[in-house]
Amino acid sequence: MNAQVHAVAPQPANIHADTSPPTATPKARAIEFLEQRLNYFQNNADDFLFELAGKTHDEDLNYLYLDIISRLRNKRDALKKVFFANFEKFYQDAMLPQSAMGIAFTADSAAIDKLLLCGNDDLEAMIAIKNIAEKSQRQYADKLSALHAAIPPHQHQGLAAVSPVLLCIAWKQAVDTLKLPVKAKFVVYKLFAKFVLDDLTTLYHGLLVEMGGQSSAEASGVVTTAKNHPAESSAPPTTKIVHTTDAPIENKLHGRKLPEAVHQFLFTVWSEVLVQVKTQKGTDSPAWAGAMQVIDDLAAVTQHKQTPQNSARLLEIIPRLLCNLQNGLSLISYEKQKKEQLFNQLLMLHAHAIQNRTARTA
Numbered sequence: 381m382n383a384q385v386h387a388v389a390p391q392p393a394n395i396h397a398d399t400s401p402p403t404a405t406p407k408a409r410a411i412e413f414l415e416q417r418l419n420y421f422q423n424n425a426d427d428f429l430f431e432l433a434g435k436t437h438d439e440d441l442n443y444l445y446l447d448i449i450s451r452l453r454n455k456r457d458a459l460k461k462v463f464f465a466n467f468e469k470f471y472q473d474a475m476l477p478q479s480a481m482g483i484a485f486t487a488d489s490a491a492i493d494k495l496l497l498c499g500n501d502d503l504e505a506m507i508a509i510k511n512i513a514e515k516s517q518r519q520y521a522d523k524l525s526a527l528h529a530a531i532p533p534h535q536h537q538g539l540a541a542v543s544p545v546l547l548c549i550a551w552k553q554a555v556d557t558l559k560l561p562v563k564a565k566f567v568v569y570k571l572f573a574k575f576v577l578d579d580l581t582t583l584y585h586g587l588l589v590e591m592g593g594q595s596s597a598e599a600s601g602v603v604t605t606a607k608n609h610p611a612e613s614s615a616p617p618t619t620k621i622v623h624t625t626d627a628p629i630e631n632k633l634h635g636r637k638l639p640e641a642v643h644q645f646l647f648t649v650w651s652e653v654l655v656q657v658k659t660q661k662g663t664d665s666p667a668w669a670g671a672m673q674v675i676d677d678l679a680a681v682t683q684h685k686q687t688p689q690n691s692a693r694l695l696e697i698i699p700r701l702l703c704n705l706q707n708g709l710s711l712i713s714y715e716k717q718k719k720e721q722l723f724n725q726l727l728m729l730h731a732h733a734i735q736n737r738t739a740r741t742a
Contacts (some may be wrong), residue, residue, distance in 0.1 A: 390505040399500055406587050407471055410542045413583040414467065414576070414729045421575035422456050423716075425449070426723075427706065428571065434703035442699040445732060450566050453720070459554050466550035471541035504562045509552045509569050516544035523584045530588055542587070545576055551576075615734045628654055632675040642682050645722075646675060655709040660711070677701040681729065694733040 426449055433445040452459070517524075524543065531539070540546060551572045555565055629646050638646070654671055660669040677697050702723060709719055 382634065401540050405602070406539060406542070406590070409586050409590060410583060411464070411467070413586065414464070414547075414636050416590055417576040417579060418460055420464070421571060423454070424575060425452055427576070427710075428708040429567075430703055433699055434707075439695065443695075443730075444561075444564055444567070445547050446699060446702070446727060446730055448560070448567055450724075450731065451558050451560065451564075453724065453727075458557065461499075462554040462557055463550055466548070466553050470546045470550060474540040474546075505552065505556075505565045506571075508566050512569055512573050513545045513548040516548070516573065516580070520544060520580055520584065523581060527584050539587070542583060544580065547577065548572075551641070582662070628672065629675055631671060633679060636679050636683075638679055639682055642678055649712070649714060650674060650708065657708065658709040659678050668709065671708050674701060674704045674708065679703070681726070691733040694729060698730040702726055727740060 395442075429445045429449050433442050436442060527539065548569075552565075553567070555568050558568075560568065594621060615701045635648075650671075654668075655666050657665070677700060680697055681694070681701065705719075705722070705726075
């Protein structure tokens with residue numbers, strides 16, 4: 381049976397502004413912040429991982445990045461659910477009298493070890509998340525101290541749950557449910573640090589304003605402007621340029637017959653991409669070469685039969701195709717949901733090719 385990839389036509393992008401009212405409790409403020417940052421994580425992790433895949437010629441690394449993309453997509457809701465369940469538990473535990481969780485607010489290395497080693501048998505993963513937690517704890521030490529000094533003593537314990545240490549532990553336990561290999565866990569931990577932990581100043585400032593007052597926030601130097609705010613669009617939509625010719629696509633196809641959906645994708649969506657690349661980069665650029673390669677690769681993938689003998693060819697084509705599609709579609713206003721449908725089908729083909737290769741060599 382021939383492998384089928386169904387491309388989809390573009391639709392206007394929908395951007396929903398966050399209109400939720402400000403919250404008044406530290407727990408609600410923290411949940412609001414984490415919800416926004418995790419949404420930002422999920423909206424941008426694909427692009428970051430595709431960029432990594434595009435920079436490596438190592439087949440195993442390529443597979444690793446694509447596998448992470450696939451698992452994060454398939455388990456995104458479950459991952460968030462487990463993370464927030466962990467956060468809720470840590471918050472409640474931290475509120476208990478003389479809770480061990482309280483040490484996480486100003487935790488030193490030994491305290492972090494004690495917290496992480498509890499019920500943990502994955503030493504390599506523990507070391508990786510410990511390093512991230514320690515770095516983040518040091519990064520925000522002054523802001524945590526200012527927050528600690530500005531709020532009533534009876535609320536100190538509960539705030540331990542928003543420390544980088546406990547957020548890292550909550551994330552690690554959630555990631556454990558994905559059953560990832562250790563190297564993949566390292567990557568997902570770093571994504572969490574990049575898209576969530578790196579903006580904790582915004583959370584701490586919000587808590588300080590609500591619990592300690594604006595004057596305390598200004599005095600402590602915590603006032604800041606949120607970066608990469610999740611409520612904002614990651615990039616403004618580009619102006620569409622109507623294409624004047626489909627000759628490059630026709631010449632590339634050499635009369636090959638493709639599924640109707642793929643044919644439509646090439647002569648509508650990808651034709652627009654080619655115009656953008658030609659206008660911005662020129663026809664002598666690597667970007668143009670990559671955009672033209674998409675035509676050959678889409679044709680090859682849709683006409684490939686899923687057999688162990690063809691798996692090696694698919695494993696060569698699909699990572700390159702995904703990266704070139706990502707680069708091209710980022711230039712136009714292509715609906716994110718439609719792009720994900722296309723990418724998910726290619727990722728499934730890639731996973732099947734890996735299984736066929738494994739079965740052939742077993």
